[in-house]
Amino acid sequence: MMRGRLIYNPMAGRFPSQPLVERAAKILRANGWDVELLRTQGGPDLTKLAKRAARDHLDAVFIAGGDGSIHRAVAGLLGSDTSLAVLPSGTANVWAQELGLPTLSWTNWIALEQSVKRILNGHIHVMDVGICQDVPFLLWSGAGFDAFVVHHLEPRTRWQKQFPATQYAANVAWFARNWSGMDLNIRVDGENMEGTFILALVTNIHLYAGGMAEISPSAVLDDGRMDLWLFSGDSMLETLQHLFDLASGKHIDSEKTTQISCQEIRIQSKSDLYLQLDGEPVPPSNDIQITIEPLALKVMVPDNLPKPLFMRNPL
Known part of the structure; x- marks a missing residue:
């Protein structure tokens, strides 16, 4: 059984996310994942939770949030075997747009469920990460x-x-x-x-x-x-x-x-x-x-990306 944690910040983004995150967690469990739902206030706490997931050798951390939440999670997962996945519920969600994932909006309240389904049917790639001022x-x-x-x-x-x-x-x-x-x-x-x-x-x-x-x-x-x-x-x-x-x-x-x-x-x-x-x-x-x-972070990405993003084969 695959093990993961779904981390969300209830104050992030444009919409209250907790009920939507819980529905996404149900889909993960229905697809064989042992997933724990964790609430964070963001910032350093999110990095600590991601680092703890890597230390516990979990298969993946699912971040329900936007680019700021992803930024914090990367610092905790860098160089580990734990993959990063995004369930876009932030403000701009540029990383999700890059992957072609649907984002939460007034006209799409099931975006997190759609995203988790696409990610589970996708692949794991390893990507580069930039380091600025450490x-x-x-x-x-x-x-x-x-x-x-x-x-x-x-x-x-x-x-x-x-x-x-x-x-x-x-x-x-x-x-x-x-x-x-x-x-x-x-x-x-x-x-x-x-x-x-x-x-x-x-x-x-x-x-x-x-x-x-x-x-x-x-x-x-x-x-x-x-x-x-x-x-x-x-x-x-x-x-x-x-x-x-x-x-x-x-x-x-x-x-x-x-x-x-x-x-x-x-x-x-x-x-x-x-x-x-x-x-x-x-x-x-x-x-x-x-x-x-180079090749410092594992990421879960859907099939049928909007553009070719990787030169290497998935894991």
Whole structure:
């Protein structure tokens, strides 16, 4: 019998999740899983619960939550034999979107049940994880404008989360009026470069900005590399142009955008830089170091992914 824990934060996301999580747990048990349902308040407690599951050699941890909850769980499961699975009930659910899983909404109250069924019929892959300032991240590490927005938006109330895409777009446009560029010295896989940038983003996946933009169309999750995107500029107009280009996919061909596939990055500045990991605010720093931990996390994914995400065969 497969053993797992289903961890949920009743205060996370846009909807009360406990009754929906209990229904998902019933499906797991009906499919032969011995699963324990655990409630968390998020943050470090969620990491501790994930780490305990790995120490107990469980087969999987199911996280009913969003990208912030996933971020916390990764820190507890990194390098273990316990797989991570998501039942999307957060705000943006970008990792779930990457996997093509249905997300909880006003028009789909059975999304968690649909997701758990698809995951159980899927496969286990092993993927790379980024490490920034000794903290693991699954999706992105961003320094600059996006982190500035995250630091000023989080935490949000449940009411504020009801219209995540609209609110995010409005706040981004509002914050852009006061944003100027960052003078950065960057070392990428031993090569030095410098310039003035709106944003420096390291991404492990295709999607970005709440899933509204596909930033890295060719991203592969198990190739031992991530994409560094540099958006140059120092004005409000350039910031808004980059946002428009991202939304329309034109950033790929922009002369003011640089993409580098890499393994090690160091970003330095004379002043502290706003920093975010997986959409969560983390303490600013003027010396940011990012590395890749290849094949460090087992993940449960459904069949029929929206795009090819892995180059290696499933376990």
